[in-house]
Amino acid sequence: MTATRRLAAILAADVAGYSRLMGADEEGTHERLQAHLRELVEPKISEHRGRIVKNTGDGLLAEFPSVVDAVRCAAELQRAMIDREARMPEDRRIRFRIGINLGDVVEDGDIFGDGVNVAARLEALADPGGICISRVVRDQIRDKLPYALEDMGEQIVKNIARPVRTYTVSADAVASTPLVPTPTQPAWTPQSASSRVAPRLSFVVLPFANLSNDPDQDYFADGITDDLTTDLTRISGSLVIARNTAFTYKGNPVDAKQLGRELGVRYVIEGSVRRGGEQIRVNVQLIDAEAGTHVWADRFDTDRRNLAEAQDQIIGRLARSLNIELMRHAGRRIEQDRAADPDARDVVMRGWALFWRGGSFVYQAAVREFEQALQIDPRSIDARLGIARVLMSIVGDGFSNSVQQDLARVEQLLGEVLERDSNRSLAHSVMGVLRRSQVRLSEALAELEAAVALDRNDAWAVRQLGITLEGIGQPEAAIPYFEKAIRLNPRKPSVGTTYGALGASHLFAGDTDQAINFLRRAQIESPWMWWIRLVLAGALGFKGDVDEARAEIAEALKLKPEVNSIARWRAIGPAMGLGDPRFQALMDKTVYPGLRSAGFPDE
Helix, strand or coil: CCCEEEEEEEEEEEECCHHHHHHHCHHHHHHHHHHHHHHHHHHHHHHCCCEEEEECCCEEEEEECCHHHHHHHHHHHHHHHHHHCCCCCHHHCCCEEEEEEEEEEEEECEEECHHHHHHHHHHHHCCCCCEEEEHHHHHHHCCCCCCCCEEEEEECCCCCCCCEEEEEECHHHHHHCCCCCCCCCCCCCHHHHHCCCCCCCEEEECCCEECCCCCHHHHHHHHHHHHHHHHHCCCCCCEECCHHHHHHHCCCCCCHHHHHHHHCCCEEEEEEEEEECCEEEEEEEEEECCCCEEEEEEEEEEECCCHHHHHHHHHHHHHHHHHHHHHHHHHHHHHHHCCCCCCHHHHHHHHHHHHCCCCHHHHHHHHHHHHHHHHHCCCCHHHHHHHHHHHHHHHHCCCCCCHHHHHHHHHHHHHHHHHHCCCCHHHHHHHHHHHHHCCCHHHHHHHHHHHHHHCCCCHHHHHHHHHHHHHCCCHHHHHHHHHHHHHHCCCCCHHHHHHHHHHHHHHHCCCHHHHHHHHHHHHHHCCCCHHHHHHHHHHHHHHCCHHHHHHHHHHHHHHCCCCCCHHHHHHHCCCCCCCCHHHHHHHHHCHHHHHHHCCCCCC
């Protein structure tokens, strides 16, 4: 029989304390266990479209086409076992431990692979009567099932190279959670695995090809593949094929459409590394596996002298760019599908696709999408984060007509998110910006530092760290953060704001010519951002170029007519996160005098 590879949800179960139970009553324990398997376990697995791959004496291994089915099945099994063993003394009760993972499996009569091994290790970590799942399973079932999950952190497990982030459903949580009705579904068959619908954000990162004659570049190319695979798992709701599976395709020509069918993914990421002298060029492309078409491609050039730093910079830019492009493309596909009954995750992706088009005109449209997602699924963390992120942009960019109401909504939403998941980088970065708007700058710095620690590729959090340092009167300290944010995300629309903040820092630091250069670049990248034009006008006026300053003021007033005086700008400064007296002192020395020289009134 030829071995085949595919993606599956794997459930591993065994009886807790089986040897002790058999020692106390071998015949009775065996008979009860067989009855449980025959009357409960096997029918329940079949009901949820699963199949038992093998029995292990005191347990079993099963696979499912869906992690939702696998977790729901596990919870119902554990609930039912409470009733079936209720009459037995506590020390004689049969209680299962269950582990669930989603991963690549090799099928050759049996199933093998890291996906199976991790499920077995998770089973050993589960409490008797409880369930232990991996992070990828948590991400797939989040907001779909009502079971309370406890984050157990990263666990080192036997024969698995990387730590595994684990979550548990305790026996008490299983017992107290109402059962979720199961839709009527056909029984699982082996053929159904190949016909399943791939998740919208599912992809495989193929090993990057080394196009140089330098064998050292093999390690560099493999390192990029490994780190990119790891970083892309941070995308909420994503399914990323494991590194071990991806590397089985190394050096072999692949057909993207066939690969998508084999692995059950919608996107294929491939790339190459080429060295020329002391320069390294990395090319990458994103392919729609269903259509077999190229979605996006980019090129990254770097200096070879410090490979570790070069790799870190490339991975940061790649991960961020791919995150945005995946969301944009998925959002367009959802629009094309015109699903009559989209799920919350679809609508969230549509919201992000709108938001990343850039411009104040799409902010409210994005908020409406996230609000719709929250109506569809009131438990959705992603919808809450989307609303909070966009509202903070509306307030921070000076476009809010109800500042205090918007900030109160953001506070409420972030509190709900962090109560359920404190490891979301975006939640901490938005909270940092909120705290800065409340002129609680030490808290803002702490939140933004936490965000960057959780996601080194969060260009927005890095930029906001710089703005916060600028906001407490430290423009020189802010400059490296803006430069890093541009390296991470050098594309529209957000790069315009970053260039604007960088220009302001150079102005505050006394380098007016450099400030004007960066502010002109910011104006080109974000022509709709009124405050960039006012800062540029201030810099031009400060230098003595009064006519040019007046022209910029006129353009700014077209975009934001209500900010028609220095007093009006000061008034909205706190909401924009720039209300600290130290920041206003910098403005008083540079921007405001320049504006006055060009005729911009004080009142």
